[in-house]
Amino acid sequence: MRQNKLKASSHFTPVELNNCYNKKIKELTNQDCSERVLENKEHLLSGEDVLWGIPFQLGAEEDKCDVVVLNDTEASVSFVQPIHEKYLIFLHAVDYKSSPASADGIIHPMMGNPRLGEVVCEYILEYSDGSSHSVPIRRRFQINEFQRSWGENSFECVSHAKPHAIHTTTDSFKLGEMPEKDWGGSQFRLVGPGERSIMHHWLYALENPFPEKNLISIRMVPRDGVVFLFGITRSHLETNPLRWESRRKTKFSVPEGGKLNRFGVYTAIELDLGAVISITPLRNYDHTNWDNSYTNQQPNVSTTEMIIEYTAHPDACVYYGEQREHTCYVKHLENEQSPVFLSLTYQFRKVTVRVVDQKTNKPVPSKIHIHGPLGEYLAPINRHRIPNPYWFEDYSTDYVNGNHFWTYIDGEAEYKLPIGELFIEVTKGFEIKPIRSKYQVSPETSEIIIQLEHCLPWRAKGWVTADTHVHFLSPQTALLEGAAEGVNVINLLASQWGEMFSSVGDFDGRTTLGSRENGGDGEYLVRVGTENRQPILGHISLIGYEGRMILPLSSDGPTEAALGDPLETTITEWARRCREQHGISILPHLPNPRAEGAASIILGEIDGVEMCSWGNLYDGISSYSLSDWYRYLNCGYQVPAVGGTDKMSADTAVGTIRTYALIKEQFTYQSWMDAVRKGLTFVTYGPLLDLFVNGYGMGSQIDLPKNGGTLDILWEAATATIPVTKIELVINGETKEVKTVDPTQQNYSGSWSVKMERSGWLALRIRGQYPGRPEVITAHSSPVMVIVDNQRIINAADALTILDQIEGCTAYISTLATKAEESIYKKLLMDLTSAHRALHHRMHHAGIHHHHNVVNDHHHH
Structure with a gap:
């Protein structure tokens, strides 16, 4: 992507x-x-050079x-031979001159610095006719x-180094290159004219007013x-050689044997009178x-065809091949x-x-993707054409799903769209039917209206959705993305790395953005909490609490806390303080870091x-996470499930996995x-569900007599996104019932009757599958607990693993x-x-025999 200094037009x-x-x-x-000038004279140009694709012969002989x-x-x-070219390109510059100020510091007349419009010399073109x-x-x-x-720019001349596109710092590192800019500057993806020059030399294209005459000399x-004055070059071009045309695109067929970089891109392409903006593989x-x-x-990403975006003079030449041995003029290309x-x-x-609700015709926030006939992504005018997917980098309101780009809009967006066929995709959460349609843009098209249909009624039944774990967005951007994703x-979490x-500046311990009391409509809300973190003992999300920020945000050294920070608090103490400040405490991305959360539960x-998506759209709910959660349920700890993305870059969409x-x-x-505390929740990647056990919903506790009893289970499921393949009843962590369903359907319901003779828990689990992808767990309810004869369930093997986990934390602290x-x-050990x-006491009370560590050995009483 670096500018070529060798190819001359x-x-x-x-x-x-x-x-x-x-x-x-x-x-x-x-x-x-x-x-x-004297201090920087070693930076003045001499010798042969190519500037903006224009060759110059500058003075270079040692003794001259x-x-x-x-x-x-x-x-x-x-001139030895008369000149008839239309343009003479001068490479020149003027020494410094400042404007004096009066005693009060005011400059009059104010000409700026440099002094705007001041004539420094005349170039007099002399012809043979006198x-x-x-x-x-x-x-x-x-x-x-x-x-x-800064800001005192030129109007008819350009700095000698032409602008060119660059990689972001992260892309450069991945390619094994030295970045051309620091992180922030690289997000521009370009270097401006002469941007890093110590001494600017200026190119000015003087138009010869009488090319039909014999130009024999220039007097200065x-x-x-x-x-x-460093050099002059002449040209027969019909238009200003320094004036490039607006962005254009071309499809390029990679030569046989052409090498692709690690991103699958062929980069052996350059322009003389122009610049390559981007090269991306064609998306099929x-x-x-x-x-x-x-x-x-x-x-499918092509390895043989690329989309090249460029800006160039109409008479520019493209050079391609490993040695840039092949050429093609832009005019021929076009x-x-x-x-x-x-x-x-x-x-x-x-x-x-415009994206509107089908019934009300009102604009609705949504996520949108548009591409052209060759798969080229088309962004709104105020969005990234090449979104950045990297961690804590240029954080736009975009979503990067592999090679498929999206952006978020508030219901309306301005585009520059090519005339012809376009392909549009629009989504808004899990209850609205996604749109994938073709559209024709004609020379008269000024508006495209897309109607969304609300096809599932879960919101109308009182279910609301949440992402418990989002980072790095501004609250207002989080509000837009949340609304667009339904x-x-x-929950936007401040934190420390x-x-x-x-x-941290967005946290005030009181404001819920989007609420009615803060001027919103109350349907979409953003609240800033904190994710407090320790590298070994674990993380905890402190959500919705009031008052002062709970500190420290991180403890116990790298990489969560700073190097040398001591261990000052426990996960449990953080959770307790959150409760005291009227918030809720969530163990994020269960189970890891897998340590002290066991004690807190x-x-x-x-x-x-929290079941976490980690940004992956297709893996579904992790069976490893469920296995860890089931341990606690199997020991009678009725902790509900929530869904959070841990969104930290544009490659994760808020609500990829979400809490209902x-x-x-x-x-x-x-x-x-309050609903989360009560366990009235389920977690989903798309399918929606409801579950009743003897008429009681999720989060309930059912008491049965000593001999147990029969439980009548009613369930309902629906999907507008991921096709559903199986509905499963989970009892005490084991699959007890399975109903295989038709994945082409949208709504499902059913019932089971089971006998429970011992205490335990029940939950509904749904599997689904996109065509051509593996079947995954796509939704899971929070449990209904069953208490037989007033005895909570306790599983010996699971209880021992929990004890080992707590003992490991104790050993680490010690x-x-x-x-x-x-x-x-x-206090930490307490x-x-x-x-x-x-x-341990519960295990003894239940008569569970187990091995004791030396630290915890004791006599039976």
Whole structure:
């Protein structure tokens, strides 16, 4: 992506200036120019060079002058053969000159710095018929200073280094390259004209007003300032050589044997009078079945065809091949005269795309994807054309699903769309039918209206959705993305990563963005909480709490806390403080870090365990996470399930996995927290469900007599996204009933009757499968607990694993953790000891025989 300094356009011929040069750069003194120039004279150009694709022959002979300095006397250049070219391109610059200020600091007249419009010299074109034409050379018009203030730009000349596209810092590292910019600057994906030059040399294309005459010489007359002329090049081009045309695209066929980089991109392509903006593999979508294929389906990425985006002069030349041995002129490319290139230069229309509710016709926030006939992604005017998927980087309102790009809109977006056939995909959560349709843009098209159908009634029945775990978004962006994804509650979590802190300025311990009391409509809410983290003992999400931020955000050193930070608190203590401040505590991305959360659950300080998508759209709910959760349920700890994404980059959509919570009163953030506490929840990647056991819903406890009893189970499921394949009844972690269903259907229901003779729990689990992908767990209810004869379930094998986990935490604190003061150290161990004893006592009470560690050995009483 770096600019090519070797390829020179054949449309130019350098002018010989050796007999015109009057100074040697290395011998310049303060009699010739300012100290600022002298301090940087080693950065002045000489020798052969290619600037903006234009060749120059600059003075370079060791013992001869190599620059024209116009100060007090004129200089001139005579041509051996008369010149008839339309353009003369000058490489020149002017020395510094400042405007004096009055005693009060005010400059009058205010000409700026450099002094705008001041004539520094004249270039007088002299013809063989005795006529001449004078061109005044003015600061910031045809010439500028070697260094200039920010914003004091030039109007008719450009800095000598042409603009070019670059990789982001992360892409450069992945390619094994040295980044061209630091992280922030690389997000521009470009380097501007002369951006990193120490001494700017300015290119000015002077148009010869009489190319039909014999131009025999140019006389250069100084006026006000010291001018440096380094070189002149002439050209027959019909338009300004420094004026490139707007962005265009072409399809390129990779030559046989062409090498692709690790991103699957062929990069051996350059332009002389222009720049390559991007090269991306062609994306082959199944356009024939576009309307009937499933949402988010990935395209096949070509290894033989690339889409090249570029900007160039119409007479630019493309060079390609490992040695850039092949050429094609842009004009031929655009006239489709090349077997390697196929022009994608469309006519464009400004089009407003509106996504509306089918019933009300009101705009609704949504997620949208549009691409053209060759799979080229088309972004709204105010969105990234190449979204950045990397961690904590340029965080736009986009979603990167592999090679399939999306963006979020508030219901309306402005596009520049090519005339012809387009392919559009729109989604909004799990209860609205996704749209995948083809659209024709005509020369008259000004608006595209897309109607969304709300086909599943879970929200109408009181269910609201939430993502319990989002990072790095601004609250307002989180509100937009939540609304576009149909996620009613976004929990944006401030946190700490070593010496880095995120969203801490967004936390105030009271504001729920989007609520009615804060000016919203109350349907989509954002609340900033915290994810407090320790590298060994674990993480905990503290959600919805009030008052001061619970600190420290991270503890116990790298990588969660800073190097050298001591262990100052436990997960359990953080959870307890969150409860005291009226929030709820969630163990995120269960089970890892798999440690002290076990003690927190036993002590009753946890309100939910989080099934996490980790940004993966197709893996479904992790059976490993479920296995860990089932351990606690099997020991009688009725902790509900919630869903969170741990979104930390654009490659994860909020609500990829989400919590559904049943609210039986007015929906507020508080009522949502109350529903989570009660366990009125299920977790899903798409399918929706409901479950009743003897008439009781999720989160309930059913008491049975000593001999147990029969349970009548009613269930309902539906999907608008992932096809459902199986409905399963889980009892005490084991699959007891399975109903295989038709994946082409949308709604399902059924019933089972089971006998429960011992205490335990029940839950509904749903499996689903996209075509061509493995079957995965797509939804899971929170449990219904069954208590027989007033005895909670306790499974010996699971209880022992929990005890081992607590003992491991105790061992870590006692041996390796960075110690704080002694009083804190002892307090840390108290929670672990209390939890261990509580479960240990239950095991003894239940008559479970087990092996004791030396630390916990005791006598039976």
